[in-house]
Amino acid sequence: MKTRTIAFTLNGEPREVVVRPNDLLLNVIRDHELLTGTKYGCGIGECGTCTVQVDGKPVLSCLTLAVAADGCQVVTIEGLAEGGRLDPVQEAFLDHAAVQCGFCTPGMIMTSRSLLDEIPQPTEEEVREYLRGCLCRCTGYASIVRAVLSVAEKGA
Amino acid sequence: MSGEPGMGEKTSSHEHHAVGRVVRRKDGLAKVTGAEQFAHDIDLPRMWYGRVIRSPHAHARILSVDTAEAEAMGAVCLTYADVPKLKYNERIVSTPPFLYRDRQVLADKARHVGEAFAAVAAPTEALAEKAVRALKVKYEPLQTITSVEDAMRPGADPIHDTVRLEDAEIPIENNVAVRRNVEVGDIEAGFAESEFIIEREYSTQPIYHAQMETKAVTCRPEPDGGITVWPCTQSIHNTRQLLGEIYEIPLHKINVKKIAMGGSFGSSIQMNSVIPICVGLALKSRHPVKLVTTREEDIHDHVRYPTNIRLKLGLKKDGTPVAGHMHAVVEIGAHNIQAFPFLGGLAGFWASLYRLPHMKYEGIAIYTNKTPTCAMQGFGAPQVTFAVESLMDEIAHELGVDPVEYKLRHYIGLGGTFWGQGPAVKSIIRSDGVSELLRIGAERIGWKDRHAPGSQTGRYRRGIGMARGFHTSGVGHPKATGAEMIDYSGAIVKINEDGSVDVAQSLADHGGGTLEAIAKIVAEELGVPIDMVGMSPVDTRTSIYDVTTHATRGVYAGGAAAHKAARTAKGILLDYAGRVLDVLPDSLVVEPEPQLGQGVIYCPNLPERRITVGELAKLCQLNSWGTISAVESVRQVNCPPAYVIYYVEVEVDTDTGNVKTCRAALGSDCGTVVNPDLAAGQLIGGLSKGSGYALIEEARWDPETGELLNRGFWVDGKTPAMGEMPPLEDIHTFFSDTYEPSGPFGAKGLGEASSNPCAGAYANALYNALGVRFYQLPVTPEKVLAALAREDAA
Ligand code: FES
Ligand code: FES
Numbered sequence A: 001m002k003t004r005t006i007a008f009t010l011n012g013e014p015r016e017v018v019v020r021p022n023d024l025l026l027n028v029i030r031d032h033e034l035l036t037g038t039k040y041g042c043g044i045g046e047c048g049t050c051t052v053q054v055d056g057k058p059v060l061s062c063l064t065l066a067v068a069a070d071g072c073q074v075v076t077i078e079g080l081a082e083g084g085r086l087d088p089v090q091e092a093f094l095d096h097a098a099v100q101c102g103f104c105t106p107g108m109i110m111t112s113r114s115l116l117d118e119i120p121q122p123t124e125e126e127v128r129e130y131l132r133g134c135l136c137r138c139t140g141y142a143s144i145v146r147a148v149l150s151v152a153e154k155g156a
Numbered sequence B: 001m002s003g004e005p006g007m008g009e010k011t012s013s014h015e016h017h018a019v020g021r022v023v024r025r026k027d028g029l030a031k032v033t034g035a036e037q038f039a040h041d042i043d044l045p046r047m048w049y050g051r052v053i054r055s056p057h058a059h060a061r062i063l064s065v066d067t068a069e070a071e072a073m074g075a076v077c078l079t080y081a082d083v084p085k086l087k088y089n090e091r092i093v094s095t096p097p098f099l100y101r102d103r104q105v106l107a108d109k110a111r112h113v114g115e116a117f118a119a120v121a122a123p124t125e126a127l128a129e130k131a132v133r134a135l136k137v138k139y140e141p142l143q144t145i146t147s148v149e150d151a152m153r154p155g156a157d158p159i160h161d162t163v164r165l166e167d168a169e170i171p172i173e174n175n176v177a178v179r180r181n182v183e184v185g186d187i188e189a190g191f192a193e194s195e196f197i198i199e200r201e202y203s204t205q206p207i208y209h210a211q212m213e214t215k216a217v218t219c220r221p222e223p224d225g226g227i228t229v230w231p232c233t234q235s236i237h238n239t240r241q242l243l244g245e246i247y248e249i250p251l252h253k254i255n256v257k258k259i260a261m262g263g264s265f266g267s268s269i270q271m272n273s274v275i276p277i278c279v280g281l282a283l284k285s286r287h288p289v290k291l292v293t294t295r296e297e298d299i300h301d302h303v304r305y306p307t308n309i310r311l312k313l314g315l316k317k318d319g320t321p322v323a324g325h326m327h328a329v330v331e332i333g334a335h336n337i338q339a340f341p342f343l344g345g346l347a348g349f350w351a352s353l354y355r356l357p358h359m360k361y362e363g364i365a366i367y368t369n370k371t372p373t374c375a376m377q378g379f380g381a382p383q384v385t386f387a388v389e390s391l392m393d394e395i396a397h398e399l400g401v402d403p404v405e406y407k408l409r410h411y412i413g414l415g416g417t418f419w420g421q422g423p424a425v426k427s428i429i430r431s432d433g434v435s436e437l438l439r440i441g442a443e444r445i446g447w448k449d450r451h452a453p454g455s456q457t458g459r460y461r462r463g464i465g466m467a468r469g470f471h472t473s474g475v476g477h478p479k480a481t482g483a484e485m486i487d488y489s490g491a492i493v494k495i496n497e498d499g500s501v502d503v504a505q506s507l508a509d510h511g512g513g514t515l516e517a518i519a520k521i522v523a524e525e526l527g528v529p530i531d532m533v534g535m536s537p538v539d540t541r542t543s544i545y546d547v548t549t550h551a552t553r554g555v556y557a558g559g560a561a562a563h564k565a566a567r568t569a570k571g572i573l574l575d576y577a578g579r580v581l582d583v584l585p586d587s588l589v590v591e592p593e594p595q596l597g598q599g600v601i602y603c604p605n606l607p608e609r610r611i612t613v614g615e616l617a618k619l620c621q622l623n624s625w626g627t628i629s630a631v632e633s634v635r636q637v638n639c640p641p642a643y644v645i646y647y648v649e650v651e652v653d654t655d656t657g658n659v660k661t662c663r664a665a666l667g668s669d670c671g672t673v674v675n676p677d678l679a680a681g682q683l684i685g686g687l688s689k690g691s692g693y694a695l696i697e698e699a700r701w702d703p704e705t706g707e708l709l710n711r712g713f714w715v716d717g718k719t720p721a722m723g724e725m726p727p728l729e730d731i732h733t734f735f736s737d738t739y740e741p742s743g744p745f746g747a748k749g750l751g752e753a754s755s756n757p758c759a760g761a762y763a764n765a766l767y768n769a770l771g772v773r774f775y776q777l778p779v780t781p782e783k784v785l786a787a788l789a790r791e792d793a794a
Helices: A025-032 A088-095 A105-118 A124-130 A142-154 B028-032 B068-072 B125-134 B148-152 B187-193 B236-247 B274-285 B295-299 B339-353 B381-399 B403-410 B434-445 B514-526 B554-581 B613-622 B676-696 B751-755 B758-770 B781-793
Strands: A004-010 A013-019 A051-054 A057-060 A073-075 B048-054 B060-066 B076-078 B116-122 B136-141 B162-165 B168-171 B176-184 B196-204 B216-221 B227-231 B254-256 B289-292 B307-315 B321-333 B358-367 B417-419 B426-428 B460-472 B489-495 B501-504 B533-535 B589-593 B598-603 B606-612 B628-634 B641-653 B659-669 B731-735
Touching: A013 A025, A025 A051, A051 A105, A057 A105, A088 A105, A088 A142, A088 B028, A105 A124, A105 A142, A105 B028, A124 A142, A142 B676, B048 B125, B048 B274, B060 B116, B068 B076, B068 B125, B076 B274, B116 B125, B116 B274, B148 B321, B148 B358, B176 B339, B187 B307, B187 B321, B187 B358, B196 B381, B216 B274, B227 B236, B227 B274, B236 B254, B236 B274, B274 B289, B307 B381, B321 B339, B339 B358, B339 B381, B339 B417, B339 B460, B381 B403, B381 B460, B381 B676, B381 B751, B381 B758, B403 B434, B403 B460, B434 B460, B434 B641, B434 B659, B434 B731, B460 B751, B460 B758, B489 B514, B489 B554, B501 B514, B514 B533, B514 B554, B554 B589, B554 B598, B554 B606, B554 B613, B554 B628, B598 B613, B606 B613, B613 B628, B641 B676, B641 B751, B641 B758, B659 B676, B659 B751, B676 B731, B676 B751, B676 B758, B758 B781
Parallel strands: A004 A073, B048 B289, B227 B254, B321 B358, B501 B533, B659 B731
Antiparallel strands: A004 A013, A051 A057, A051 A073, B048 B116, B060 B136, B076 B116, B162 B168, B176 B358, B196 B307, B216 B227, B216 B289, B307 B321, B417 B426, B460 B641, B489 B501, B489 B628, B589 B598, B598 B606, B641 B659
C-alpha cells in the first residue's frame, strides 16, 4: 500500500509521520507517537473514549483517517496541561470525583474542554447534550456533569 | 456534607483525620492526564502482536487449521495441537471440590459464535490481522442449541461430554452443567400452615458488562523459562496460579503485574480467555506479545447470568411469609465459569432478604451455545432482588399496606442471619441502617404523596417505586476448614525514612476507590497524613495473596488486612519510639502534624517527649535497627450485608412506551463511609447500570444460528448514556449512621450493592404509574405498549 508523509502539530510540537492511506488517527497517536492517553473503546464511533481535538474541534480519532490531520493542530489529553499546569477541566474532574476507573476520562475531558470553549456558560441540559456520545460505565455521569458546570461557574 | 450528587451525606461523622475525608484520589492525576497505564497501553521492546480466530459457528468441531500461509508471512501460529490440553476453570475462587472445569487454552470444538480456537502473533498488528485471515479452517458444524428447552431435550448434541471435577472426568447429561438445592425448615408443613399462597414467575435477561476497556494482555517470555504478564484482572495471584498450572511453570517464575482496570464489573474475576492464549503465543514466538481484543470480540466473550425465577410464597393473613419455594433456571451459555456458586448465591440472597422459616430452593444451570456467562455486579442479587422486591410490593398492595412498612416488618436486619454467598457463608448481622435509610429516602422522594397505582389517565404518567437490597461484604465466615470459597487478603505496610508510608496490596481497584480507602485506613491507624501514604505498584512476586476483588470485599476484607498490617507496624514504631524517648510505648500516641506534614509521636503526659515518624524511621535506619514494616494476611470471619435502598420516580410516555427516570433517592449502609464522594459516585453509577438493566439492555442471539445480534453500544444495543440520567438536583444520595464492628474503622462494603435493588424499584415504580406489573426484564417500550394494550383490551 502506498504511504504518504503527513505533517501536523501534536500537542504543540511539529510532527512528520509516514502513514498509509487507511491508517486511523487513533492508531497514529497511540502506536506511532506512543501517546496512550487517547483510548480505544469501540472503534466505531459509539463511545467517545478516543476523542481528541483537531483544530480545536472534538473529533473521534477512531473514525478519522490520519491523512485528514495533515496540516492540522492535534491536541490529546497529554497536551491539555500547559507548562505542567492542569487544565481547569482536569482540576474539576479531580475535585468532583468524576474519575472512577478512568478509562473514559481522557475522552470525557477532551470533549468537555471543547464544550466549554464553544459554550463557556453551558446549562446542565447543554452539558448533557454535548457529552451524550461519551459513555462511562462507572460514574453514572452526575459527577462529570457537576465537574463541567463547576468550571463554567469559575469562568475558566 | 450536603446531599448533592457526588458529595453524599451522612447524618453524623466520627472524628477521623483520614477515614471519611474528601480528598483528591491518589490515582486521579494519572487518570486525568492520560498517564495511567491500562492493559491496552503496555509497549515493550521487540513486542509482537497477537490476534485470535473466532468461530463463525455456534457449535462446531474444528477439524483442521491450516497455518502454512500465515506462517509463510512470518507469523507464529498457535492451535489446539500446540497448547496444553489441561481442563481448567478460569475462576479459582471456589475450592477444588466445587470447581467444574471445562475450559482449555484452545479447544478442538467451538461452543459459541466468537469462541477463539487458534491464534497468531506477528511483528506488526497489520501482519497479525492478515495472518489470522490466512488461516484455513475446516469445521464440522454441530446442532446449534440456543434455548434451555432444546438443550435438555433427549438427543440434543452434548455441548460438553464431560467436565473435570478434582481428578475425575464427570459426565454431563442433557447439557445440565450443575444443580444445587437448598432446604431450610419443613416446606410442606410451612405451606400447610400458610393462609394464602401467591406464585409468580420472573425473568431476567443476559446483558453485556460493557466495561469501557476491552480485554487485553501482554506477555513477555523471560530467559529462565518464566513469564511476565500484564493482564486485565481482578486477581493477579489467581491468574498467576492458573498460568502456572496450565503451562507447568513454577510460580516464582511467573510475575503478573497489577495495572489499572478500565472497568470490569465482574468480567475479570476469572482469567479472561485471551490471557493463556497470549502466554502460549509468547512462549512459542519467544517475543513479548500483546493481544488486545476489539469491542466486537469482547462482546462475544462474557455476559451476565440470565435467570428465570419461579417463586411461590405461603403467607399468614397478615402477610407474614411462612414458606417459600423457588425454582431458578440459569442458562449459562458455553462454559461453566461459576454456575455452582451462582446458584448458591441466588439461594443465599433470597434467604437473606425476608424472614422465611421454611424454604426450598431448586437451582439448575444449563449449557447452551451462547456467550459464556459470568458474574456481573451483584452475582445473583440483582436477579433475585428484582423478583422478591416485586413480589413483596405486590403482596403489600394486595394487603393494602404501605410497601415500606410491610418490608420493614419482615426484612432480615440486626441480629438476623445473613447468607453472604450461598449456604456455606453465613454470619450474624451486627449493623443495620435500613429503617433510617428508608425513612430518609421516603422524605426525599415524597413517598407519601405518590399517586395511587393506575390512577392516572394522561399521556405521561408518573410513578414512584421502592426496593431494598444489599450485597455481601466479602465471603468471610467462621469455619476453619472445608470452605467452598477462598476469602482472604494480604497487605504489606512499610514506613519510609522520611515518615511516608508504602502500602503494597494485590487487591485490585475497579475504580470505585478501594485503594483510596486502603490508604485512608492505613493513614488513620498510623497517625500519618493521608498525603504521606502511597499505594505501591505491585506484582505477584513482591506482594502476598489476595483472592480477588469481588463480592464487595475490597474495603471490608482488603481493608482489614491493611488495617492489621498498619497496626502491627505501629506497634513496632511505638516500641522504637519508647526506646528513643525513654517512655513506655503504651503511653505514646501518633497524630498527623499539619505544619510538619507528617505524623508525630508524643507522650500526652510528657508533651516534650516527641519525635516525628520520619525522624524515628531515619534513626532506626542509622542505628541499623531495621525497617519498620509488617506483613499480614487476614481472613474476615463475617460477611456483613451492605444494605442499599432505592426510591425512583419514572415518567411513562404511554404513546411511545418510553420510560424516563425523573428522580432517584439512593441510600447506602456501608458502615463508616471511608470515601464519601466516591461512595456517592458508586451509588449513582449503580443507578445508571441498574436502570440499563431494568429498562434497555439485553444481549440477544439468533435462535437458528446462535449469532449475537447486538454488538455495540448504540446502534444494535444500548448502554445508558448521560441523557438517561435525571438532572443533578433530582438525584439524592445518603448514608446511614452505622458502624460495622467487624470492619476496618466500622466500614463494610458498598460497590455491588449499589445497583442490586434497582430493577425492583423500577418495576414497582412502573406499577405505581400504570397499575401494571412487569415480570420480565428489561421493561422495553415494546413491553410497556403491549401491557397497555392488554389493559385496554381487558
Ligand atoms: S473508540 Fe472512537 S468512539 Fe469508541
Ligand atoms: S470512569 Fe470508568 S468508564 Fe468512566
